[in-house]
Amino acid sequence: xxxxxxxxxxxxxxxxxxxxxxxxxxxxxxxxxxxxxxxxxxxxxxxxxxxxxxxxxxxxxxxxxxxxxxxxxxxxxxxxxxxxxxxxxxxxxxxxxxxxx
Amino acid sequence: xxxxxxxxxxxxxxxxxxxxxxxxxxxxxxxxxxxxxxxxxxxxxxxxxxxxxxxxxxxxxxxxxxxxxxxxxxxxxxxxxxxxxxxxxxxxxxxxxxxxxxxxxxxxxxxxxxxxxxxxxxxxxxxxxxxxxxxxxxxxxxxxxxxxxxxxxxxxxxxxxxxxxxxxxxxxxxxxxxxxxxxxxxxxxxxxxxxxxxxxxxxxxxxxxxxxxxxxxxxxxxxxxxxxxxxxxxxxxxxxxxxxxxxxxxxxxxxxxxxxxxxxxxxxxxxxxxxxx
Numbered sequence: 001x002x003x004x005x006x007x008x009x010x011x012x013x014x015x016x017x018x019x020x021x022x023x024x025x026x027x028x029x030x031x032x033x034x035x036x037x038x039x040x041x042x043x044x045x046x047x048x049x050x051x052x053x054x055x056x057x058x059x060x061x062x063x064x065x066x067x068x069x070x071x072x073x074x075x076x077x078x079x080x081x082x083x084x085x086x087x088x089x090x091x092x093x094x095x096x097x098x099x100x101x
Numbered sequence: 102x103x104x105x106x107x108x109x110x111x112x113x114x115x116x117x118x119x120x121x122x123x124x125x126x127x128x129x130x131x132x133x134x135x136x137x138x139x140x141x142x143x144x145x146x147x148x149x150x151x152x153x154x155x156x157x158x159x160x161x162x163x164x165x166x167x168x169x170x171x172x173x174x175x176x177x178x179x180x181x182x183x184x185x186x187x188x189x190x191x192x193x194x195x196x197x198x199x200x201x202x203x204x205x206x207x208x209x210x211x212x213x214x215x216x217x218x219x220x221x222x223x224x225x226x227x228x229x230x231x232x233x234x235x236x237x238x239x240x241x242x243x244x245x246x247x248x249x250x251x252x253x254x255x256x257x258x259x260x261x262x263x264x265x266x267x268x269x270x271x272x273x274x275x276x277x278x279x280x281x282x283x284x285x286x287x288x289x290x291x292x293x294x295x296x297x298x299x300x301x302x303x304x305x306x307x308x309x310x311x312x313x314x315x316x317x318x319x320x321x322x323x324x325x326x327x328x329x330x331x332x333x334x335x336x337x338x339x340x341x342x343x344x345x346x347x348x349x350x351x352x353x354x355x356x357x358x359x360x361x362x363x364x365x366x367x368x369x370x371x372x373x374x375x376x377x378x
Contacts, residue, residue: 022135023133023135024135025244028240029240029244032139032233032236032237032240033135033136033138033139034135035233036135036138036139036142036143037135037138037139040142
C-alpha cells in the first residue's frame with residue numbers, strides 16, 4: 001500500500017488542485033477510492049492521482065524565506081502612483097521656492 | 102397493468118433497499134478508512150435508487166416512498182433472499198456486491214427498453230451510477246483473487262454461499278405474465294437469468310475463480326450452475342424445504358435473517374408512523 005495524492009479540478013478551464021490523499025495498493029484503486037472520498041458531492045469534474053513518492057520536494061524550505069525588503073516586487077506597492085508623484089512634485093517645488101528666498 | 106407495474110418496481114426497489122441496508126452495516130468497520138467511505142457511499146447510492154423506484158410507485162398509487170420502504174410487514178417485501186443475508190466477512194460482502202451489481206446491470210440494461218417511459222428513463226439514470234459500483238466490485242475481486250491464497254479461498258467459499266442465491270434474483274416475479282404482456286420488462290426473468298449466469302461465469306473464469314459453482318454437499322443444493330448459464334438439476338435427490346431456503350424472496354418468503362433486519366430498519370417508523378423528516 002502506498003500514499004496517493006489526489007488532485008481534482010472544478011471545471012475544464014480550472015487548474016487541478018490538491019484536495020487530499022488516500023492509501024491504496026495501485027493507481028487504479030487510488031482513483032476509485034479517491035473518487036468516493038473527495039468527489040462524491042460533485043466537487044469536481046476530473047481527477048488525478050499521483051504516487052506521493054513520485055513527488056519531488058525542496059530539501060530545504062528555508063530557501064523560500066525573503067530576507068530583505070522586496071516590496072517593489074509586489075503590485076500592491078504601486079498603488080496610488082499618481083498621488084505619490086503629485087506629492088513628490090509639491091515637495092520639489094517647495095524646496096526650490098525655499099532656495100530662492 | 103398497474104398491479105403488474107407495482108409488482109415489478111417493488112421487487113427492484115426492495116432489492117436495492119435491503120442490500121443497501123446490509124452494505125451500510127460496514128460503515129465504521131470496513132478494512133480501511135478509504136474503503137469505509139467508498140462502501141458507505143455505495144450503500145447510500147443503493148438506498149437512493151430504492152427511493153427513486155418507490156417514488157414511481159407512489160406516483161401510480163396511493164402511497165408514499167417512506168410507507169413503501171418502512172411501513173410494510175416483512176412478508177410484503179419482495180427482495181431476493183441474497184440481499185437480506187447478514188454480512189459474514191469482507192470477502193462475503195465483496196462477492197455479494199459483485200454478483201448483485203453484475204445482476205443489476207443485466208436487469209437495468211433490459212429495463213432501459215421498458216415500455217414504461219418513466220421506468221426506462223430511471224433505469225438509464227441509475228445505470229450510469231452503477232458503472233462505478235461495477236468498477237469498484239471488479240477492482241476488489243481482481244485484487245483479492247490474485248492475492249494470497251487465504252483471500253482466494255475466502256472468495257471461493259463466499260461464491261459457494263452466494264451464487265445460487267444470486268440466480269434467485271431472477272426468479273419469476275408476481276404477475277410476470279402481465280409484466281411481459283405490457284412490455285414493462287422486454288424479456289422474461291429466466292432469460293435475464295441466463296444472460297446473468299453466462300456473464301458471471303465468464304467473468305469469474307477471467308478472474309481464475311471457479312465458474313462451476315455448487316454448494317457443499319451437506320447443503321444439498323438442487324441446482325448446479327453450468328458455464329452455459331443453464332441450471333442443471335443435481336443428483337442430490339428431491340429438493341427439501343431447507344435446500345430451497347435461498348429462494349422464494351420474490352413471493353415474500355424470506356429467511357430467518359430478514360426479521361431482525363426489518364425490526365431494526367423499521368423501528369423508528371413504527372414508533373412515529375408518517376412523521377415528516
